[in-house]
Amino acid sequence: MKKVSLDFLKFQFVLIAIISFSFSVHAQKSELSVEKIMQDPQWMGNFPSNIKWSADSRTIYFDYNPEKNTSDSLYKIELNNTSKISKVSLKEERNILPAYGDFNKSRNEKVYSENGNLMLYSVKSGETKQILELPEAISNPKFLANENKISFTAGNNAFIYDRKNGSIQQLTNINKGKAKEKKDEDLSDKDAWVRNENLELLEVVNQRKTEKEDREAYNEATSEKKAFQFYLEDQTLSNLKVSPNTKFATFKLISREDSKSTNVPNYVDESGYTVDLPARSKVGEDKTKVKLGIYNFEKDTVYMLDTSQLPGITDLPDYTKDYPDREWEEKEREVAPATVYFSPNGKAAVANIRSKDNKDRWIVEIDLESGDLKTLDRQRDEAWIAGPGMGYAYYGGASMGWLPDNKHIYFQSEATGYSHLYLLNVKTGEKKQLTEGDFEVFNPQLSNNKKSWFLTTSKVDAGERHFYKMPLMGGKMEQLTTMEGNNRVFLSPNEKQMAILYSKSNQPWELFLKKTRAGAKAKQLTKGQTEAFSSYDWREPEFIKFKAEDGAMVPARLYKPEANAKNGAAVVFVHGAGYLQNAHKWWSLYFREYMFHNLLADLGYTVIDIDYRGSAGYGRDWRTGIYRHMGGKDLSDQVDGVKYLIDNHDIDPEKVGIYGGSYGGFITLMAMFTEADTFKAGAALRSVTDWAHYNHGYTSNILNEPADDPIASRRSSPIYFAEGLEGDLLIAHGMVDVNVHFQDVVRLSQRLIELGKEDWEMALYPVEDHGFVEPSSWTDEYRRILKLFNESLLEE
Structure with missing residues (x-):
C-alpha cells in the first residue's frame, strides 16, 4: 500500500470541510419564501384600524376585512356583547356621529357640519337634527361662550347662528379679488398712455367717464357709512376663527407663487401615451408667504400682525460662520404663523409662530385691540425645531391650548432635550414643566372635567408606549396600560373605557378593551391572524x-x-x-x-x-x-x-x-x-x-x-x-x-x-x-x- 503523507490527509480533511460547509449553507431551508411573504398582505390576516367610539360610549367602531374584500369595511363591537363582531349597515354608518365637531361645556350637546349643513346632536336623546342649511357649505362650527350661539364659517366669512330665535348674523365682510378697478396711478406706463390717448380721441367715452366719477362721488358723500369690506386680492383665506365672546376673528392669508416643478413621466398610462404626472418642486423653491390678521368687529376693521419685533427675528444661523468670504445680511426673517388659540372667555389669544428657516418658534400673546405681540416663550434650535407635539410651520398641529382658568396655556417643548409638557401663566410669565425625564410625551389631552391630563409617553422604555393620567397642574403620572409593546389608546367619550390598539414586535395589531383604571384587566376583542401566518414561529x-x-x-x-x-x-x-x-x-x-x-x-x-x-x-x-x-x-x-x-x-x-x-x-x-x-x-x-x-x-x-x-x-x-x-x-x-x-x-x-x-x-x-x-x-x-x-x- 502506498504511504499517504499526513499533510495530504490534512489537506483533504480541510477540503471536505469547506465543501461540506458550502453545501450546508446552500442547503439551509425555511418555511418562508420571498413569494410567500411578499404576496397580498391579506394572507397574514385581518387586523383592525381607524378606531372610534359611538357618542354614547356603548359601541366601538373600526375598519375590518374578514371577508377579504378589495378594501376594509366598517365593523362594530357593542360593550353589552363584546364577543360579537358585526358589520355596520350603510344606514347605520350614515348615522354615526363624526369624531370632529365641538361639544358644549357640559358635553351633553355636540355641533358639527355634515354635507355642508349645521347639525346638532343631543347626548341625552341620542338624536341628531339639522338646524341650518345655507347655499354655501357650513364648516368649523363652535359653541361660543354664550352657548345659545354657534359660530361657523361659510365661504370666506364668519357667521353666528342664534339658537333661540333662529337668526343668522354675518360677522365679517371678506371678499375675493381687489377692492376696485385699477386707478390711473396703478397702471403701467404703457397702459396709462394707451388709456389717456383713447380718452383724448373719443369725446363721448371721456364724457361718460367724467359723469360716472361725479355720480360715485355724490353717492359716497350722501350715503350712510358702509360696513367695512376686506379684499383678499391674490391671497387665500385660511383658519378663520371667531373669539368665544364674538368680538374678534383671526385668520391667515396665504399667497403662493408658482414654483418650478419636476414632472414625472408615466410610460404605462392606460391611454397608451406617455403622460406627465404633476410632482413636487425641489428644495429652495418654497415661495409661500403667510400673514396673520385680526378682524375687530366693534371697530369694523382689519389689521395685520407685525412680527418684525419678535426677539431674534434677524438672528443669523450658526452655519454662516462656515462661509467667511460671504457677506450675510442681518434682515428680518420670514415667519409662518401656524394657529391662534382664544382663551375660553375670548378676552385673550396666543399664537404659535415659526420662522420659515425653522430655527425659531415663538409663542406670543396677541393684544386683540392693537394687534401688538408679546413673546411668552421662544424656542431656538440651531438645527431645526421639531419633535413630538411641536407641530409644523403653516399647518399647525402642535399640542397647545388654554386651561379653563383663562390664565394658563399649555404646550410642548424640547428645552430639556426631550419633548415634554409645560404650562405658562400668561399674566405672570411663570413657566412650569409638568413632565420630566429622558423620555418623550405624545398627544396630551385634557379630561372632560378639565382636572386631569391623559397622555402617552415612552417613560417605561424608548421602545414602548403607555397611557397615563396626571393631575392638571402636574404630579404623579398613573400608568393605565401594562402590556409590553405599543398601546394606542382611544378613550370612550365618557372616559370610562379604553379601546386599545395593541401590538408586539412579533404580533400584529389587535383590539383590546380595558376600564380606565390602572388595576383593570385588558380583554382582547379581535384575533385576526390566519392559520397560514400564525403557523410560523415569528421571531x-x-x-x-x-x-x-x-x-x-x-x-x-x-x-x-x-x-x-x-x-x-x-x-x-x-x-x-x-x-x-x-x-x-x-x-x-x-x-x-x-x-x-x-x-x-x-x-x-x-x-x-x-x-x-x-x-x-x-x-x-x-x-x-x-x-x-x-x-x-x-x-x-x-x-x-x-x-x-x-x-x-x-x-x-x-x-x-x-x-x-x-x-x-x-x-x-x-x-x-x-x-x-x-x-x-x-x-x-x-x-x-x-x-x-x-x-x-x-x-x-x-x-x-x-x-x-x-x-x-x-x-x-x-x-x-x-x-x-x-x-x-x-x-x-x-x-x-x-x-x-x-x-x-x-x-x-x-x-x-x-x-x-x-x-x-x-x-x-x-x-x-x-x-x-x-x-x-x-x-x-x-x-x-x-x-x-x-x-x-x-x-x-
Missing part, C-alpha cells in the same frame, strides 16, 4: 444597544439564526424616513421587511436593524445628530453596528451586506460609496441620490437650502461619492415615484457609467410609486435582494 427580535464611535449607545433589533444554520454573513437593514423609529417592541411599519429578516435568519444570516442618529423616539440630540451631514453619524452608526456583530456574534468581515428604502436607500448608497471596506454588497431602494433634488419641507430643515449651505448639501449626497463603489450594488426604483423622483437614479446611473463602474445593476418598476403596491413588484424586488446577498456574501 421576537433581541433588543440591544451597542457603543458608537462617539460613545453613544445605539438601539437596534437583532435577528439571530440557529447555531447550526449560521453562515457567518450579516445583513444591515436601514429604515426609511430618517425621523422614524423601528428598533421598538411593537409591530413594525416595515412588516414585509420584518418577515424577510425572519427568512434571512432561517437561511443563516444575522440581521441587525438600527435606530441610527436622526431616528425618532430618543430626544432632540438624537433627532438632530444628522444636521448638515446626512451620511455622517447616521452612516457611522451602521458601521459601528457591523463592528459590534464582528466582535460579539462571530461575523465574517468579508460577508456583510446592507439594504434599505428611501432614506435607507440613501444610506445604502453612501455605505457602498464611502465604506467599501465594511460593506461588500448593498441594495438601494427608491433612494435619494442628490439632496439638492429632494423637496423643500424635509431637506431645508436638515441641510438648509443648497444655495445658502452648499457644504451640507454636497457632503450629504451620494452622487458626489460614486467613484468609491467597489462592492456589488443593486439599485431599484419605481418609475412613477412622485416623492423621490426616478430622475435621481437616472442621474446616478449616468455617473456610474462615466466612472466605468461594472458591479452594479438597476431594476425598474414601471407602475410603482414611492411605496410599492403590487405583490409582483415586491416579489421581484426582494428576489433580487436575496440573490444579491447569496451570491455576493456566500459564494466564493
